[in-house]
Amino acid sequence: MDKRDLIADVLKKIAILLELKGENAFKIRAYRTGSEIVETYSGDIIKLALDDDLKNIKGIGTALAQKIHELAATGKLEYFENLKSEFPQSIFNLFNISNLGPKKTKILYDQLGIDSIPKLKQFCESGEVGEISGFGKKSVSKILDSISFHEDNANTFRSGDVAPIAENILEFLRSHPDTEQATIAGSYRRGKEILHDLDFIVSTKSPESIIHSFTNMNTVAEIISKGSTKSSIRLDNGLQCDLRAVSNAEYPFTLNYFTGSKGHNIQIRALALNKGYKLNEYGLIPKGDTDSSISDSIHTESDLYEALGLKMIHPCLRENSGEIEASAENKLPKLVTLENLRGTFHNHTTASDGKNTLEEMTEAAKDLGLQYLGISDHSKSSVQANGLSTERLLAQIKEIQSLNNSSPNDFRIFSGVECDILKDGTLDYDDEILAKLDYCVASIHSSFSLTEKEMTSRVIKAIENPNVTMIGHLTGRLLLSRKPYSINVPKVIDACASNHTHIEINANPRRLDMDWRWWRQAKDKGVKCSINPDAHRIEHFQFLHFGVKIAQKGWLEPNDIINCLPLNEIESTLNKKQNL
DNA sequence: GCCGTTTTCGGCCCGACTGTTTTCAGTCG
Numbered sequence: 001m002d003k004r005d006l007i008a009d010v011l012k013k014i015a016i017l018l019e020l021k022g023e024n025a026f027k028i029r030a031y032r033t034g035s036e037i038v039e040t041y042s043g044d045i046i047k048l049a050l051d052d053d054l055k056n057i058k059g060i061g062t063a064l065a066q067k068i069h070e071l072a073a074t075g076k077l078e079y080f081e082n083l084k085s086e087f088p089q090s091i092f093n094l095f096n097i098s099n100l101g102p103k104k105t106k107i108l109y110d111q112l113g114i115d116s117i118p119k120l121k122q123f124c125e126s127g128e129v130g131e132i133s134g135f136g137k138k139s140v141s142k143i144l145d146s147i148s149f150h151e152d153n154a155n156t157f158r159s160g161d162v163a164p165i166a167e168n169i170l171e172f173l174r175s176h177p178d179t180e181q182a183t184i185a186g187s188y189r190r191g192k193e194i195l196h197d198l199d200f201i202v203s204t205k206s207p208e209s210i211i212h213s214f215t216n217m218n219t220v221a222e223i224i225s226k227g228s229t230k231s232s233i234r235l236d237n238g239l240q241c242d243l244r245a246v247s248n249a250e251y252p253f254t255l256n257y258f259t260g261s262k263g264h265n266i267q268i269r270a271l272a273l274n275k276g277y278k279l280n281e282y283g284l285i286p287k288g289d290t291d292s293s294i295s296d297s298i299h300t301e302s303d304l305y306e307a308l309g310l311k312m313i314h315p316c317l318r319e320n321s322g323e324i325e326a327s328a329e330n331k332l333p334k335l336v337t338l339e340n341l342r343g344t345f346h347n348h349t350t351a352s353d354g355k356n357t358l359e360e361m362t363e364a365a366k367d368l369g370l371q372y373l374g375i376s377d378h379s380k381s382s383v384q385a386n387g388l389s390t391e392r393l394l395a396q397i398k399e400i401q402s403l404n405n406s407s408p409n410d411f412r413i414f415s416g417v418e419c420d421i422l423k424d425g426t427l428d429y430d431d432e433i434l435a436k437l438d439y440c441v442a443s444i445h446s447s448f449s450l451t452e453k454e455m456t457s458r459v460i461k462a463i464e465n466p467n468v469t470m471i472g473h474l475t476g477r478l479l480l481s482r483k484p485y486s487i488n489v490p491k492v493i494d495a496c497a498s499n500h501t502h503i504e505i506n507a508n509p510r511r512l513d514m515d516w517r518w519w520r521q522a523k524d525k526g527v528k529c530s531i532n533p534d535a536h537r538i539e540h541f542q543f544l545h546f547g548v549k550i551a552q553k554g555w556l557e558p559n560d561i562i563n564c565l566p567l568n569e570i571e572s573t574l575n576k577k578q579n580l
Numbered sequence: 581g582c583c584g585t586t587t588t589c590g591g592c593c594c595g596a597c598t599g600t601t602t603t604c605a606g607t608c609g
Contacts, residue, residue, distance in 0.1 A: 023581090026592055030581030061582045099598095101607050136600055383594050384609045423596085445609065446596060 003046050004038060007071045010080050011035035011064075016095055017083045019102035020109070034064045040355070040537070046072050090116035096150055098482065099142045107132060121147050153480045157195050157239055159188060160509020160546055166198050169217070169241065176213055178206040180248055185258035191316040191549035193479060193512045197240040199258045207245030214243045250282045252301050257281035263320025264313075271308050271324070279308075316552040333555045336531075338548045340558045342566050344541070345374030345416060346441050346472055346504060346532030351396055352377035353385040355537040358399065358413075364538035366411055371567040375400065376416035376441045379428035385445075390433055393417060397436060412567055414438040414574070418472055423447040425461030427468070434467035439574045441504065441532070443472030444485070452486035459487060460495040466577055470502035470530050473513045481510075489518050497525040500577045502562055504532045505554075507547025508540070519554025528573075529554075529561045 015031040037059050038045055048054050049072035054065040071077050087109075093116060094105050100120075108114040111132055112123050120143065123129045130140045166184055173182040179202050183189070186199030204210050207229045215223050215231055224232035224240065232242045246254045257265060257280065272279035276287050284298060284307060298304050302312040310327040314335055317323040326332045348354030349361055356364070358375060365373040377396065378387035388396065397415045404413055416439040420428040427434065427442065434440050442462040450458065462468050474492065475484030496503055503522060506513045511534070514522070519529065531551055533543035551561060558564040562573050 018581090027581040029592080034581080059582070063581060099607075103606055134600070134605075138599060142599095381595085382609075386593080448608090449597075 003072060003075070006075065007046075007049075007068055008035045008039040010071060010077055011038060011067075013092065014080055014083060016092060016102070017087060020087065020091070020106050022103075022106065030059075030061075030064065033059045034068070038068065040539075049073075088115040093117050094120060096481070097143065097146045098149075099139070099146055104134070107134065117147060117150065149483065153194075155196060155238065155240075156480060158479050158509055159191075159193050159195050160543075162188070162195055162198065162239060163509075165219075165235070165237070165239065169198070169200065172217065173200060173202055173210070173214070173243075176202075176204075176210060178204045178209045180204055181251055183255060185255055186242075186260065189259050189315045190261065190318055191516075191553050193509075193516075193550070195239075197242060200241065200243045201251065201255050201258055202243065202245045203248045203251040204245050205247070210245045211243060244281075246282070249296070252298055252304050253279070253283050254281045256301050256304055259315050259318060261319050264318040264324070267320055267324050268308060268310075271310075275308065314552060316549060317555065319553070333557050335552045336548060336556050336558050336561055336564060338545055340561070340564045341370070341531065341544060341548070343370050343372035343374065343563050343570060344532055344535075344544060345414070345439060345470070345530050345563065346376050346418060346506070347374060347535040348377050348418070349375060351392065352382070352387055353536060358396075358403070360538060361535070362403065362407075362411075362413055364541060368541055371410065372412045372414060372570060374414040374416045374439060376418040376439075378445075379417055379419045381420040381422065381428045382445050387420070387428075388417070390429060393429070393433065394436070410567070412571075416440060416469070418443050419468075420445050421458060421462040423450070423458070425458040427462060427465060431465070431467055434465075437467070438571075439469035440467050441470050441472040442468045444476055448476060448485045450486070452488055455486055456488040456491050459492055463492070463495045463499050463501045468501055469574055469577065470504050471496065472504050472532070473506040473511050473534070474503060475513050475515070477513055477515075478510050479512065484513070489514070490521065493518065493522045493525055493527055496522070496527045502528045502530050504530045505547045505550050506534050507531055507543040507545075507550070508534045509543060509546045512546065512550050516550045516553035519551070519556055523554070523556060523560050529556055530563050531561060532563075 011031050012035040015028050015035065018028045018031065037057060041057065049068045052069055054060045054068060060068070067077055067079060091109065094100060097117065108120065108129065112128060114120050114123055124140050124144050129135050130137060166188055170182060170184055173179055181203040183201055184198060185201050186197065187195050188198055202210050211226060211231045215226055215233055219235045220233045221236040222234040224234060229245050230243065232240060234240050244254055244258065269279045272284060278285045278287055284304065298307055305312050305327065310324065311330055311332055313323050313327050313332065323332065347361055349356065349358045361375070362373055378385040380387045380389050400413045400415045415437050417437055418441045419434065421442050421444050422428060423446065459471065463471065475487055477484035503514050529551060531544060531547040533540050533547065535541055535543065562570065565573060
């Protein structure tokens, strides 16, 4: 953890402990805000802290400036150490359990001494929690559900969270003088949204030297195993990392074997057997002839697939879901790439809860080489997100018009909104207001607990509105922290197909929603996709990278994705529904 | 805690939902 992360983490933990103590809510918010500022400040905040020059940053006052300075200078904070000593360390984990906030956590801690998830589970099951005033049967059952969800996801990581760590280690391995080739295999390479570990493959003439360096990285918390060509470590964040060091000749086979998935590997090995070969992670060997090998003619994965009579299969497709058959018949999709994207929808500005202004977002989109940018701030019911009143929305439309008028013709801002779908399926603005917009992303931000039937018809009602262009984050899931709400996805897909309504891939790595497992079905029905970063600041445009991976896992091609359309074609697509 | 200022302290986002309780507190977004 670097210094900036450490400071942000300490401030966040102070907020949690102050909540437990029942401190003033605004004081708590000040620490949370402070933590976010440290995390995201675009400048050398450590230097500012050391120079005692933080006071000009809005949100950092005298007290926080002093504490951040102490942390930057010494790596510690006396105030936090004192606060921390009042509670057991394990209590932070209780804040990962949904339906349990600071007040209830404090009651459980005070009355039953519950300070960890195992204790919480024990006291829920014994019935003691249910006897406390304010806790009833349903509360206990909800807490147990949350614990069980939390347990099921132990030792799992969101790919988006792991990506910077993974790329750092890869860079470290690639810069090693004995490394010839290096890459990350496993589920990370397949573009999975949730990971259990990272698999690194290196080709080298000196495997011991690579493994020595790998196991001595400064982020290693534990060496699980260490041999001459293979090692496993656990990082200080709990993530397990495996390394295989092989020769250049073995590299494509090792890479292929450790990219998996298991089902994919089983299938292609069977295919190899049928052709008279044995395939393992070291080579492709003619059966019954251990001395000879055809491996010499195979230098890449593409060569390997070709030797088996297949076209190269993109790693994202290797889930044993028809990709081998499609490859054999030369019917693999020509997958979308990041370079195919021409614009993006579902982006926020400071008008609602974004951190960058309309102008800053526009410049950032231009810098990325995009041809258009859709702005969709929150609607009025999302009070917590500073949703736009009708008047503010109309004013934003004018502001965008004037920016467009002053901008060259090869870039365009589209006026949209992320409109709340209310509990009864109606939308948050009247139709005549929505009709003034270029497009509308309709999303759910409230009433998550409806039955599947209610939720499905609620969303379908929105889909049937002629002003709704696309549905945002369809299931509302937050990976590893909140389950999707009950909704019949196939019915929604059908409704989108018959109402010419698109579905987004929300590319925020915490969401990645709609899930890649549904996209082939959507594609078959003719439903188009929009890959959206749900950007709340300019850096979030990078989320598009994760969205593209999900689209690839869903077998999507540029033709399936509306924001691959060039500027001169996108507008008619956005208007298509109203003109039907 | 921070901010803005009528410079010494009041305002700081707030409504929906849920479960529990019987009028409301806690959680969530």
